Amino acid sequence: MARRLRREWLPLGLFLALALVPVLAPLGPQSFILSLMTRIVVVALAALSLDLLIGKGGLVSFGHAACLGIGAYAVGILSAEGVTDGGAHLAVAIAAAAFFALATGAVAMRTDGVHFIMITLAFGQMLYFLATALSAYGGDDGITLPGRSTVLGRDVLASDTVLYLAALGALLAAYLLLRRIAASRFGRVLEGARDNPVRMEAIGFRPFRFRLAAYLISAMIAAVAGVLLANQTGFVSPATMAWQRSGELIFIVVLGGLGSLHGAILGAIAFILAEELLSHWSEHWRIVFGPLLILAVLFARGGLAGLLTKGARP
Amino acid sequence: QDKIKVGLILTLSGPAAALGQQARAAFEMALKDLGGKLGGREVELVVADDELKPDVAVTKVKGLIDRDKVDVVVGPTFSNILGAIAKPVTDAKVFLISPNAGPSPLAGKGCSPFFFATSYQNDQVHQVSGKVAQSRGYKTLYLLAPNYQAGKDAIAGVKRDYKGQIVEESYVPLNTLDFQSELAKIAAAKPDAVFTFMPGGMGVNLIKQYKQAGLADRIPLLSSFTVDESTLPAQGDAALGMFAGSNWAPDLDNPQNKAFVAAYVAQQKAVPATYAFQAYDAALLLDGALKATGGKTDDKEALRAAFLKADFTSLRGAFKFSRNGFPVQDFYLTKVGKRPDGKLETQIVEKVFSDYVDSYLPECSIK
Amino acid sequence: MSSTLLLIQILNGLQFGVILFLIAAGLTLVFGVMDFINLAHGVQYMVGAYLTAAFAAATGSFWLGLALALPAALLIGLALELLVFRHLYERSHLDQVLATFGVIIFLGEAVRMVWGSAPIGVEMPEALSGSIEIAPGLLYPVWRLVIIAAGLGVGIGLYLTVHHTRIGMLMRAGASNAPMVSALGVDIRLLFTLVFGFGAMLAGFAGAMVAPILSVEPGMGDGILILAFVVIVIGGIGSIRGAFVAALLIGLVDTLGRFLAPMLLRLLLDPAAASQTGRALAPMLVYILMAVTLFVRPAGLFPARR
Amino acid sequence: MTALLRVEGLSKSYGALRVTDGLSLSVEPGELHAVIGPNGAGKTTLIHQISGMTPPDAGRILFAGEDVTGRSMAGRALAGLARSFQITSILPRFSALQNVALAVQARSGSSFRFLSPVDGEAALTGPARDLLARFGLAERAEMPAGALSHGEKRQLELAIALATAPKLLLLDEPLAGTSHAESARIVEILRGLTGSVAILLVEHDMEAVFALADRVSVLVYGRVIATGAPEAIRSNPEVRAAYLGEEAA
């Protein structure tokens, strides 16, 4: 137990700290803190889902923001059409993301390495341009949501605290689920296919199926993040799906520490907080932020998670 | 009385930062010219950068309102950011003053008593070109815009007053570098005039290439947001003689404006564009309104009434607000020319609309 | 539609392709041949354009500006290699992505701090600013032809260097197994440093050459970077010939697609729907092209012999 | 009784090079059939084709009475065709144990199980541990496979192939890179398998080939130039000239 605690202190600490946010927020500018933290948690959720692909599957998707966008647009379009029920939003978002993942995954999985990066970028961009062409829903100016998603007809998410807790709950659930998956038979095969697909085929696994399944799971989780993001922002636009957004998610995953899952959460916190604090400090914050990233790569092997747990690994 | 807090949110970093930079410089200049006070109260300015990302912008304005407790928000630069922050700001019953973006939803169905623009409703600027094309009797017009919402709005705006023949409605992808093929089409179509809306770097590319292709001397170019003082330094002499629609120009003849332009040029080593002037006016608007309320911001009704009166001397001359918070003002056709100091600027050719009211006003339900 | 117009558009497509190739050339070297993902290629291109603008303004001559900008770009490339890149060769592609993203952020901001956010312009050399008649009734800007020549020159030079010199062999060998090259007595570090410096210079050269026709502004390298990657991937990573063909292909598809798609669609749909669909499709064309290419040939058109 | 594996008229060319040239060959159940031949004769390519990694240009591959020519590599593996690689192909980041356990997993039930931890499955790690012990790698079980020495990796390679419980083993130079002591152990293990598992063995270690093989085929330029009992092959002058030289004398 003690050993386990030693190994697990980082994820435990992370979630504890996140759980304390609503308690501590009223001491400061509450709505701002909650808004910022909700964004962090949502981005962490998206990054977490991407870590399954990159860290475990070796599949660097450069179009992951598209899934985020699908979630957001599910809320945007349904709300614009008068459907405000959160359950409906989630269902549509997840179904649409699953469809997108199956359709594009079947093609993308034919390639690997850099080609996979580029083909996912291509699909992400197609979706992005599709969204900009949706004149009925604001085109690339996007649409403002009339309000947040309702739950069973009640407006519970209108409270920033409730929205934050919902996001945190989703993050925790996804984290536990993905941890199980990573340690399961399925996860083992996925990792094996990352390291040596030919060997995997030679012992009787078809990497394609496992990768596609991982892609599907990841896309659906990202779509949930998209639903939450739309609710947090109160606004949906193609900017959510821009390739820079996909890039940012990759950076967060790598920065946090590939394949460790909690690293993705850590990465999201570090990335967004650094951005927020630095940009508050100076408009030229990027002149510091860039070198910070470089230093992080050069000196923190295994990302932030690796840096923090270096001593604790048995 | 303690200080009044103003939150300024603009796109200050990334590729599209030039406009926001102008706006900030001008706003700060205005504060200085007003002796560091608005309506007699000391001012504390909190500047935020929206990074041109809607969700970042939302967090930032929440920070301004909640953490910094600003009394009023001025910004942003771009329409899509305005779309994202308008609701959170006005829902918090904080006044939002846009120094540039003026999207149609906020003028019509989505209008808010807490929103004012010192700029214009976007369509109006494009309408200038349509009206000019019509009144000059151009028989054929070639329309060129980037393929995104603002581009579509621009083309819709031009078509409203132009009744001649549109030979082509051409949309190019956003961030197009090379207009060679468009120019070939234009040369082949031989229209009486071209209208384009090509903001930022795209406009620079288009204008340079338009000139290089030898079209500049043959086919007049009407535009909006394509040749202005933010792009002219890059476009150089290639832009000479190009037309644009505007609610203002640096050479607009009134004493305040002359002083403003001279001071801006001295300080920034560049000629101000509308983004600068509108931000300057935003500060003047605040000053005027706060003077009227005696510096108080608690009584929202009174403050709104004070804003609506627009009791200040705008750099553009007299103007009023409609009840949707958009100005009723004159619009001009401008043309790129050289200043005595050799710098380029847009210069007024003629007044096209007087006291022009935007066409979305009827949809606004505010009394 | 006249056939001359079609002809001109084909020509435009090809020349746009050559521009793309010119911009992608440095990346072909560093990413294609050396297998190093350098996201900073785009900002190096931008820096080249800015340096040319600055030096040209200071000296009053484009050519002097170019002559000064190239060594400056080379120096910046060498400095970056020494400080950042050289620690990343043995790292994963993702680490390279992250670190070079840091370089983008840094250089992008540095450029903004030095030159401001507003676009700036570069005057084209007077002698080459006109147009010539390349066929009866067909005027073409001379500078475009200069760019085409530069693109072809860079392409041929690169091809010969990479495939027909010992330096090229060592580069390719080092990309796949640097320690082994070193153990056989070659200072591969030094070679890598030079290659990266040269790659930066090529990027800068591209920036300089297009500066007179494009706006020099922050962010000018961002979109281009993606397009350059698309070029290399469609062409087949590691193949210079492939990159060239892919660049031309993209130039053609992009130009002609925008030109022809609405017309073709008009045969199927009513005009409003056709232009609507055409507009939605146009920006996707390049990406559709890439997806289709990779679907049919997962390793690109000319998979390098690796 | 039918052959377990029958290859008929197999051909494969790379450009002008005919690597496999109308090759026919069979492996009987329980038999150890050795294939020898000069470097570049096409032995590895033959194994690639039988295992499904390289599609042949022409010819048929029948396994356990079924035509498997069009089947995927994974499909063939599941049907009982296992192979080792000449150039070691393992999962370097996995432990030696996990490498083998994964191969056991491939043949024991669906791998689309998402929730239960795989490391806890004794049904996988048990047999894997046994196999490692047989190869003398028990001490190395928890080490990342990438950190094993070359010879140890070669043995792991073999253990992985065995772990799939195949009907037919395609072994591509299993003794290369192993020292004398390890070679002897591997030969013992292979001898223990004969009778129950059929083996197609490609090997340049003649001592081992002649000690183990029931039949030997000699491949030269993609063609079988001789097939027969070890003794007959050893004394075949053509084989000596093309391949063996004086060493086997």
Place this chain on the structure above:
Amino acid sequence: MSAPLLEIEALEASYGPAQVLFGIGFSVGAGEVVALLGRNGMGKTTTIRSIMGLHRDCRGRIAFDGRVVLGSPPFRIGQAGIGYVPEGRQVFPTLTVEENLVATAAIRAGRDRWRLPEVYALFPRLAERRRNLGTQLSGGEQQMLAVGRALMTNPKLLILDEATEGLAPLVRAEIWAVLRRLRAEGQSILVVDKNVDILTELADRHVVIEKGRVVWTGTSAELRTSPEVKDRHLHI
């Protein structure tokens, strides 16, 4: 007698926390052929990679040609005159056979025994496949290429780590013949191979390693007459 060409003293090496070499010491004299023997995983390759400067995590003293080389970058060690045939071939996959041979070829200190024609004469199979890429070779062909590539650097000391792995008996015999010839020409060689019998003919001296320590050194004659060494350390 002059100082040995290669001298190794008290060499220790680790992979992270795990130490695998514990004070290896031996030398190779000019014109001498030394065999490094030991079972799998005993540290032969680690020793060689340490000599080449490819394994950095090591301590002790390594001198080549009178100069300390431990700590120098690999290319300096290669340039000093060591030709290296690595374990597992490591031919350059994206280069053709000929390019593999030419890319790192060098004529050092006037030694030009090996040029393309000589290598092709040694391995005619390589000449046939000269336009093929490294990856498109059979395992044995790759092995020939690795040997040829090392020879093309015209080294003072040739180090072969399992250079006959995967070679057909005829070719193996050919390589042994070449090594014998080279030995006669005065070439120094350090060789790791599993064919102890042949090595006892070829090598002057043998160094047996077990678990990272030198457990026996001696001449070929001594090895032939020491069945207990073969039995205990090499299991022959």
